Each structure stands twice: as C-alpha cells, then as structure tokens.
Amino acid sequence: MVAVDLASPYYLHPSDHPGMTICPVVLKGDNFQEWEKSIRNAFRAKRKLSFLDGMVPKPDDDAKEIEDWWSVNSMLVAWVLQSIEPSLRSTITYYETVQELWDDLQQRFSIGNGPRIHQLRSDLTRCVQRGQNVATYYGHLKKIWDELSTYVKARGCNCGHCTCNWMADLSKEREDERLHQFLMGLDDDLYGTLRSNILAQDPLPPLNRAYALVVQEERHKTMTKSRDTRNQGMAFAMRDASSRRHDKPTCVNCGHSGHVASSCFKIIGYPEWWNNGRGNDKGIEKGKGGKSTSAIGRGKGVANAAQNANIPTGSNVIGSTNTAPLTSQDRTALIPALNDDQWNVVLNMFKNITQRNSSNEHLTGPHFEDGDWGR
Template identity: 35%
Template structure:
C-alpha cells in the first residue's frame, strides 16, 4: 500500500487519527504481524485475552470481536472494507496462538466467531489458576532479596490475578470501597513477606496506621528504609576494615618491639659469665646473682612437680639445681622481656627473632640447654 493509499485511508505513518473509522488500515498492518507478546498456549487464556483486547482497542478494531461492528450486506458500501479488516483481525489472532495450539484451531471466517470459540475452549481452567495464584501469593517472601525484586514478583502475581478476578465495573460508591479493600490486601501481603529482621519495626509502624497507606506509599517507605540500612551497613564494613588494618599494624609494631628489646640476645650470645661460666650472658645479668624471675620459678615448679621453691633474690640452694642452672643462660634478669609463655610460644618467639635477624640464628646454650627447647 503506497503513500497515496495510506492518505486515502486517513493514515499518517502508523499513528491513528482521531477521525479514523474501524475500517481504517495502516500501511504497516499485515495479517501475520504479532500485535501482542503474549502467546496463547492453552493455559493462559485470560492473560492472553486481556493483552489482545488492549491491542485491538488501540487499533480501533475491538468491535470486530465483540460484535459491535456487524457484518454489512454483500451489496453494501462497507462490505469490502469490512471483509478486509475482518481478515486482518483473524490473522492477528491466529498469529498470537502457539503453533501447538493453532493446529487444533479450525479456520473461522469471522473474527467474532473465532474469538468466542477460543474463549469457550480455553477459559475453563480459571478456577484452578486462581487457586494457584493465591497459593503463590501466600508463599511469596523476600528471603534476602532486594525489595525491588521481591515487589516485582508480587506485582506479577497481582496483575495476573486481576485478569482472572477483575474489579466490578460500576459507577457507585461501592467501587471505591472494593478497590480500597483490594489495595489494603496487597499492603498486608507485601508487609508480611518482608524480612522481619530488617523491617520488623517499620512493618509494625505501618500496620498501626489508620487508615492504612496505599501500596505505593508503603513501598516508598520500605525502599527508603532499605537505603538507610544499606548505608549503615556500608559504614560498618568500612569501620571493620579500618579496625582490621589498625590491629595488623599494632601486631607488626609489637613484633618489631620484641625484636628490638631482645637485641641483647644477638649482641651477648658470645658473652661468658664470670660467675657461672656459662655463655650467653654477663655476670651482671646472671640470674644466680640477681635472682630468678617469679614466672620462671612457677613454671619450673609445674614442670618438675613442685620441686624448687626459690623466688627472686631470696633463691635458696635448692633453686640451683640443674633446671635453674640451665635457666641462668638467659640474657637478662628482667622478666618483662620474657612473659610466661608456653613451650610452643617460646619456640615461635625464637623462630620469629631468627627470621627478623636474617642470617644470624639463635644458637648456643640459650636454645640448647633451656627447658623450653626440650
């Protein structure tokens, strides 16, 4: 159909003019075109019919399926136009039917008859589908999803349910009450499916409102609360990250401090005590003279079943047995350098100092004769 033909039919491109009649066809129209994305598969009649009615209304062709545009007599002036548009509508309907279902649909010469036949065949399962939709709505939960995704799933169920159970068409005051009641039901259903751990307080506040807000207002409040919670969680994660880095820095500083404080071990490892004759410390640091630290005495008593009771500077001869003599190989009498570590902790400390000192390894009586290396 050329431009002149389009203009003669009252068409500008594919835009419907206000004065167009039901017999108007467009240059882009053809019987094989799909005017809706929903295909009739046998189980979705109401959804498909709703989409088809909407598309035909947009094209001003709804009268060809509801019977308001009657077939003129064969000798009437509109007969050929009616035949052309009727064939176009039949083509649109058949193009929107799944091929498996289309094979069972007999060809009908009038669009209204084809429409009635399809309704009679495929609208019988409405009650079952309504039950399924109600069950799916009752089971629909957020379950950790973003609110927008959870709300989208609910909306899809509500829209399909409205196709099977549309609101009554009336102009009295009762229509507003029925619409408000359905809206309230959707509000309750939406609130019940939200994650209580995150939105429990908000849901309690919303339910207590009188009158109940619309579903749009409730959704807006929930979205704002979700944004606030997400922002708060982001700040907490950032604070946790900063705290972790701070703790790691403190640990590194502590390790460096231990190595620095115990550098006397590396400097004095070749020293010889003129009092006890042992290597690893000088006479001024010999524990036999300055006294054994309290932590060493207690650990020795535990290891040897309570033997040896000498403490500090008042150490008796009993404290100078083999175990305490070996203890004198330590490099310092200052117990703050060596808190009461377990055997594994002592070994780990020695390994750390060796690693920090590079090629200079701890050796000699300090490691060989001490109890914590046995």
C-alpha cells in the same frame, strides 16, 4: 479525493500489516487470561474490538463495504495468529473470520476460574522477599494481583441510586489488604521496625506510599552496609598488623622482643655484625658457659678500635707495608691482656675484614664461640 474516515471500523493505518505484533504477551496455553486481556486492549486501541465481539457483522455479499470488511477481518486473523506461540499455532484450526477464531480459542484455553484462583492465592501466601531487592519482590506480588483481578471481578452498584459511597470503601479495603500482604512478606530483620511504624498509622497509607518508604529504607541500609564493610576492612587490617607485632616472642633474659632466651646475645655472645660495627660500646657481656666475651669480636668495632690505637712504627698490622713481626711490647700497646694464641685470632679476623672492605662488601666476619679464644 475521497475523505478517509479515521473513526470507521474499516479504517486501516498505512503501517498496519499482517506480520505485525500488536501485543507483548504471547499465548502459550496456560496464560490465556493474561493474553486475552492484552489482545483486547490492543484491538480496542485499533478500534477493532467490535470485530471480536461480533458487533460488526459480516455485510451481505453484494454490499459495497464487503471488501473493506474482509480486508479488516483478514488483518485481525493474522494479528491473532501472530500473537500465539509457533508450536501452539500449528494445532489451531484455521478460521476465516476472527470472531470464529476467537470463540474457538476461548473454548479451548479458557479453563475454570476456581482452580486458577486457588493457585494464585496459594502463590500469594508463599510470596515473600527472602533476600530479594524490594523492586523484584513487589513485582512478583503485582503480577499475581493483576492476574487475580481478571478472575475476581470488582463488585459494583447496579441500581445507580446508592449514596453511601460504598464503592470507594470497598476499593480502600482491597488496597489495605494488598498493603498487609506486601508488608508481611518483607524480611523481618531488615524492615521489622519500618513495618511496625507503617502499621501504626491510622488510617493506613496507600500501597504506593508504603512501597516508596520501604525502597527508601533499602537504599539507606545499602549505603550503611557499604560504609560498615569499608570500616570493617580497615579495622581487620589494623588488628592483623597489631597481631603480627604482638606475635613476636619476648626474651625472658633481657626483656626485648624478637628473640628468645636460647638465641639471646647476652647469653650466647654478640656476633661480629652486631650494632653495625658499634658493638664495642657494650662492654664485656656474659657468654655461653659463664665465660666473659669482650667487645673485641663484634665486627667493625674491633677494626675501629685497632685503627684508633697508637700502633708503633714498623709493626706488622693490617694495612702496614712493614712486614716485621710485632714484639710483645707492640701487642701490649695495641690490646693488653692477650696471649699469643688470642692475638693470632685477632690478626686473622683483621685480615678477613680488610679483604672484604677492599671488595666493597658488607663487613661480616666469622663468628667465634667463647671457647675459641682459648685455643
């Protein structure tokens, strides 16, 4: 059995196939730099980046590894084409080798860095929070920073003899610049105080630490806002209930709430249903036009007064089986100081009350104005 060299550039894993997607970024035409970085990273993980750079040239036709080379090359060509948008893939010239295909894509889609760098820096200055959550806002910034780093290469020492540690200082300077950009884009009304506290630190904290502090502040404000919303809802409900209570009118005659002077019983007279039949303890009240209205016309109170009175035997009172007419002496014994017309009104009222009691209805009776007593 022949041993398989896993480190060989010609090695292909059994799971590798031409239709496999090896990078998450799809080439759409205007994102070549992002796509190139992603495809290079995927090829490096597969140990096949040397095919793109031409470091593994095509062997001679009679070489024994020619078949392995063509197998790997064809697999890489399929992977590159699979990572291109279908509408754009049809416009790409077909090449047999992956190196020729790669060079053609670079010449076609790799535009000058100057315009793109200017566009990215413009996007960076306009990138502010504007009510977004902190994670979304930071994600937009991070995407611009990452693409910008592909165009602007970090400077490094070529001589290898520097001892001033300037590379670390340069890296810290770039991180501080990003920290300022992140803090400047935050909403002033929410994170103004926190931003001042972070900038007051010397040295400035790392960008990741500042991001964690802002997220912590966001969560605290979210909880506080939720609690305030509940409290405001309860306060509004209490104010609404209080306003409904205070909205009731107040009578200028008697001083009670719930009615006005034009409907005050002390002015217009008490109805029969007043005080649930106990209206007879009100005494005599002034009615409309200054006439006196006694407690007789207050529903149950009158009936109770009549039932508790000492009624002579044989009188024609409601509920009595004797139909003999009442004499003047009997009427005087029941309720004094009533003339014949007023007594007839009282008898009619008793009949109505008795009929409604027999049908188990709530005791209500006709309302008598002050002038009715004299008719």
